[in-house]
Amino acid sequence: MERKRVLKDRLASKFMLLLSVVASSIIFAMIIGLYLRSRTILETKPLSELLFSTSWHPLQGQFGFSPFIMGTLWVTGVAVVIAFPLSIMAAMFLSEYAHKLVGELSKPLIDLLAGIPSVVYGVWGVLVIVPFVRDYVAPHFPESAGSSGYCILSGGIVLAVMICPIIIHVSTEIFRSVPLEIREASLSLGATKWQTTKFVVLRKGLPGVIAALVLGLSRAFGETMAVLLVVGNVAKIPSSVLQPAYPLTALIANNYGEMLSVPLYDSALLLASLILLLVVLFFNIVAQLVLIRIEKRIR
Amino acid sequence: MDRRKIEENIFKAIMITSTGIILSGLVCIIATIVVKGLPAMNIAMVTQTPKGGFYLGKEGGILNAIVGSTYLAVGATLLSILISLPVVLYLNIYAKRGSRFVSFVRFSFDVLWGVPSIVYGAFGFTIMLYFGLRTSLLGGIIAVSLLILPIMSRAMDEVVRMVPEELLEASYALGASKLETALRVVIKQAFPGIVTAVLIAFGRGIGDAASVIFTAGFTDSIPYSLFRPVATLPLAIFYQLGTPFPEVQERAYASALILTLVILIVSISVRIASRKFTRNVVK
Numbered sequence: 313m314e315r316k317r318v319l320k321d322r323l324a325s326k327f328m329l330l331l332s333v334v335a336s337s338i339i340f341a342m343i344i345g346l347y348l349r350s351r352t353i354l355e356t357k358p359l360s361e362l363l364f365s366t367s368w369h370p371l372q373g374q375f376g377f378s379p380f381i382m383g384t385l386w387v388t389g390v391a392v393v394i395a396f397p398l399s400i401m402a403a404m405f406l407s408e409y410a411h412k413l414v415g416e417l418s419k420p421l422i423d424l425l426a427g428i429p430s431v432v433y434g435v436w437g438v439l440v441i442v443p444f445v446r447d448y449v450a451p452h453f454p455e456s457a458g459s460s461g462y463c464i465l466s467g468g469i470v471l472a473v474m475i476c477p478i479i480i481h482v483s484t485e486i487f488r489s490v491p492l493e494i495r496e497a498s499l500s501l502g503a504t505k506w507q508t509t510k511f512v513v514l515r516k517g518l519p520g521v522i523a524a525l526v527l528g529l530s531r532a533f534g535e536t537m538a539v540l541l542v543v544g545n546v547a548k549i550p551s552s553v554l555q556p557a558y559p560l561t562a563l564i565a566n567n568y569g570e571m572l573s574v575p576l577y578d579s580a581l582l583l584a585s586l587i588l589l590l591v592v593l594f595f596n597i598v599a600q601l602v603l604i605r606i607e608k609r610i611r
Numbered sequence: 612m613d614r615r616k617i618e619e620n621i622f623k624a625i626m627i628t629s630t631g632i633i634l635s636g637l638v639c640i641i642a643t644i645v646v647k648g649l650p651a652m653n654i655a656m657v658t659q660t661p662k663g664g665f666y667l668g669k670e671g672g673i674l675n676a677i678v679g680s681t682y683l684a685v686g687a688t689l690l691s692i693l694i695s696l697p698v699v700l701y702l703n704i705y706a707k708r709g710s711r712f713v714s715f716v717r718f719s720f721d722v723l724w725g726v727p728s729i730v731y732g733a734f735g736f737t738i739m740l741y742f743g744l745r746t747s748l749l750g751g752i753i754a755v756s757l758l759i760l761p762i763m764s765r766a767m768d769e770v771v772r773m774v775p776e777e778l779l780e781a782s783y784a785l786g787a788s789k790l791e792t793a794l795r796v797v798i799k800q801a802f803p804g805i806v807t808a809v810l811i812a813f814g815r816g817i818g819d820a821a822s823v824i825f826t827a828g829f830t831d832s833i834p835y836s837l838f839r840p841v842a843t844l845p846l847a848i849f850y851q852l853g854t855p856f857p858e859v860q861e862r863a864y865a866s867a868l869i870l871t872l873v874i875l876i877v878s879i880s881v882r883i884a885s886r887k888f889t890r891n892v893v894k
């Protein structure tokens with residue numbers, strides 16, 4: 313009886329350890345799995361040509377990712393430029409100024425915003441943001457009058473709303489972790505609340521705020537469905553935010569149907585996924601390392 | 612003095628406006644979906660599968676997608692629980708606290724959490740190529756469970772971590788093995804948190820489109836086997852929105868309303884679950 317219990321415990325322990333090892337190696341499996349599949353195209357074409365060529369003609373065997381990479385960068389850039397100041401200001405308000413009740417009430421709402429599926433964001437973008445950009449923004453710029461509204465700006469606005477919750481979430485945590493004493497020290501020296509927030513809380517929390525920004529950025533970088541629906545999907549390097557673009561994620565999602573019938577096409581799309589994965593991994597690892605350091609310092 | 616006061620007020624106004632803009636984004640999204648979705652809602656939408664010519668504006672509903680999404684999300688959630696729960700118990704009970712391995716596993720989940728869902732789809736697709744699987748319910752379940760695994764594990768880890776050390780020691784002192792402690796004490800103590808984690812992951816799984824586009828495919832019928840393609844709500848919305856017919860696009864809005872309602876119900880349940888199941892919890 314006793315032996316059976318001990319044996320069960322041992323077996324369970326080994327099984328759980330095995331699962332933990334497997335679960336934590338998923339990330340490596342993803343890199344290797346995608347690499348093995350994209351090797352076919354990497355062997356036939358130099359990486360620099362794939363990354364910097366603008367000519368995308370899969371039927372002629374030309375796979376230049378440049379327009380798509382530029383599309384992703386533009387959309388992500390617009391989203392971050394809109395979302396970052398809004399989210400930081402909101403996070404400061406919620407952690408420093410807001411009445412406790414307001415904070416309690418807005419937390420579930422922001423969680424809800426984070427939980428809305430991206431395709432619903434996409435539908436909202438098509439119904440609200442696209443017509444708004446078409447009717448109220450584009451007409452003010454003569455060179456893009458007659459724009460359909462499906463453009464980088466629309467994609468950026470939709471994405472911005474999507475990444476606000478994560479930036480707010482991480483940065484309120486950071487602001488709250490700033491010790492009360494140093495705030496009080498600043499206030500007792502005669503600084504106003506805003507000065508304290510600006511010079512003490514924000515400065516102290518700056519690395520964490522940057523980590524929050526990077527996490528939001530990488531979320532925007534990899535977002536697919538919402539962007540796909542509103543950004544226009546034209547494979548040309550854009551030159552203004554009122555032009556359509558074709559981000560990498562949209563490229564992958566849109567061409568699933570044809571990719572198995574054209575040689576190298578599937579390999580090219582999986583290479584695109586690998587590029588996305590590596591870029592996002594890099595961002596995430598940096599951000600998480602910063603956050604871990606902050607957490608250690610607090611304890 | 613006055614300048615400082617003015618600056619204070621200006622920035623306070625900016626902060627309140629920013630918070631207002633973000634929250635009104637939420638209100639605007641939900642209002643838009645309700646206003647546009649309700650008129651196109653009818654019983655047929657939720658009780659019928661698409662009939663011939665559905666995507667041209669003829670009769671039918673999206674029962675195929677509702678059932679498909681449910682199968683897929685439930686399957687993925689169960690699979691994900693089977694992996695998350697043992698891993699989380701291992702990290703918090705068997706492994707040495709603060710060991711390198713523990714931090715590594717946590718770190719890998721944090722990093723996985725940020726991987727875009729389309730990449731999970733592409734990776735799921737490479738696995739399927741490897742095993743010779745076609746787009747199927749099984750493929751979708753694998754991709755989605757990979758996607759929600761880090762979300763569920765990290766959320767569970769947060770609560771299991773909070774179980775007081777003394778409680779474990781009391782259980783060991785009574786002669787219980789670690790396994791018995793884990794199953795009878797820790798799970799009971801952390802139950803509300805575990806339910807919350809599962810619900811959050813489920814919500815994420817049912818709403819994700821990019822990971823299933825490669826792996827689960829799409830079909831107009833209700834799947835009867837793990838190896839058949841399966842329709843999902845997000846993709847149903849996507850395809851209906853992509854047709855040039857206004858009637859079909861309106862159905863996409865109605866479908867989006869259904870999906871939003873599902874998400875709302877899930878997130879309200881999260882709130883209730885985290886309050887209600889606290890009966891057995893020792894504080």
